[in-house]
Amino acid sequence: MKRRRLIKLLTVLAVLLLTAVPTVVSAEGEYLANTDFSDWQNEAPSWWEFESGGGTLERSEESGQTVAKLALPEEGYAYIGQYVYFEPETTYQITAMVKAEGISGSEASLNMDFADQIAQSEGITDTDGAWKQMKLCVRTNVDEDQAYYLRIGIGNTGNLGTGTAYIAEVTCEKLDVMPAEGTTYTLIGSLGYGGNGGAAPAGEIEDEENYPDITYNNLGIAVMSIFCGILLFLIYTGKWAPRLGRFLSGKTAVVCIFAAAFLLRIYVASVNEGYETDITCFKVWASDLYSGGLNSFYESAGFADYPPLYMY
Incomplete structure (x- = not known):
């Protein structure tokens, strides 16, 4: 029995490794090459x-x-x-x-x-x-x-x-x-890349010796990987599956999940000032709504990809 549980645990750990957050595999700080034009x-x-x-x-x-x-x-x-x-x-x-x-x-x-x-x-x-x-x-x-x-x-x-x-x-x-x-x-x-037709030259993306590789916004992925790993372990072992199923199907679980999401949203909003491009767009859209109302929101020549009521 213990051996079977060990195999299941190793399987879960293997899944977590597959979903682990990617890291940079390159020389730190080397973003441009031949910056002195010597070659x-x-x-x-x-x-x-x-x-x-x-x-x-x-x-x-x-x-x-x-x-x-x-x-x-x-x-x-x-x-x-x-x-x-x-x-x-x-x-x-x-x-x-x-x-x-x-x-x-x-x-x-x-x-x-x-x-x-x-x-x-x-x-x-x-x-x-x-x-x-x-x-x-x-x-x-x-x-x-x-x-x-x-x-x-x-x-x-x-x-x-x-x-x-x-x-x-x-x-x-x-x-x-x-x-x-x-x-x-x-x-x-x-x-996109811009430049020559919007495509990167062949071979440069994979050149990890000179450039940082693409990284991810890793906090959310790491937290979700841990959460899914715990759920997968509890369900896969079978011991906690019935109790977990009853809990997740109840109102208490739904309220707790949405409450946690709401608190996380409030925390992120309090520590993040927002991005310059997004804030500028929101200000322009809000001004258009204030001056022209809902009916003219999509009639202007400007770009708008949010529902008008979102601005209110």
């Missing part, structure tokens, strides 16, 4: 992609260091980009030393951003021959997939310009707390 292949820095409409990219030497030089003699766009893989609900700061010369055009400037995201650094048009640090602070949301395409350069397909830019010493670091000053943009993992 070049095919007339471009390794690991970086060159995208342009009328521009050029060349290797240059400035103050004894290798830099990437972007030039737009005619109106267009030019930038270098690299795929980066982050962790959910984490703050990151990306910096680069840059120098800009005579950048002009309709809203065109030297900056860094993430494709298909609203996050972008402050634009620079001219640094008067001096080097300047460009900075961008972001925080990822709760999505499991946190893969993005970082771009650094002049303009884009919608904002064309002319001028010259020098880029050097790119860094990406994880922060323990959000900076008190400046804007911290929210990155939405579900919006």
Whole structure:
């Protein structure tokens, strides 16, 4: 009898191991490769992609260091980009030393951003021959997939310009707390990679030697795995099955479960300020409802995916 119970217990433990929370299997802190542009292949820095409409990219030497030089003699766009893989609900700061010369055009400037995201650094048009640090602070949301395409350069397909830019010493670091000053943009993992057609280049996702793998919002999964494991053990052994069945079918169990869920909801709401993108959307939707009422909620040109009564 004891042997059979031991086999059942080992089976339950095996199931728990299969549902265990995944962990990062990579070098800690290595989010970008070839950040000093020391390695070049095919007339471009390794690991970086060159995208342009009328521009050029060349290797240059400035103050004894290798830099990437972007030039737009005619109106267009030019930038270098690299795929980066982050962790959910984490703050990151990306910096680069840059120098800009005579950048002009309709809203065109030297900056860094993430494709298909609203996050972008402050634009620079001219640094008067001096080097300047460009900075961008972001925080990822709760999505499991946190893969993005970082771009650094002049303009884009919608904002064309002319001028010259020098880029050097790119860094990406994880922060323990959000900076008190400046804007911290929210990155939405579900919006995809962006960049070249929205697909990651072959082989880079599996390159665990240089990039963190995808992680999960693990607290909820861990708690649910433990809870399901206990239930599975009690039911599988059979000793507590009748008593457990009677308890779960009673009103007391239902009240306890919903009460626990309600208390958890209150606790999460009290310690989490919410996400910048979500809060902004809720404010806009609430304003639309206040000014136009329920009937016009879905008639505006703005995006709205929540029921109108939810805003009330």
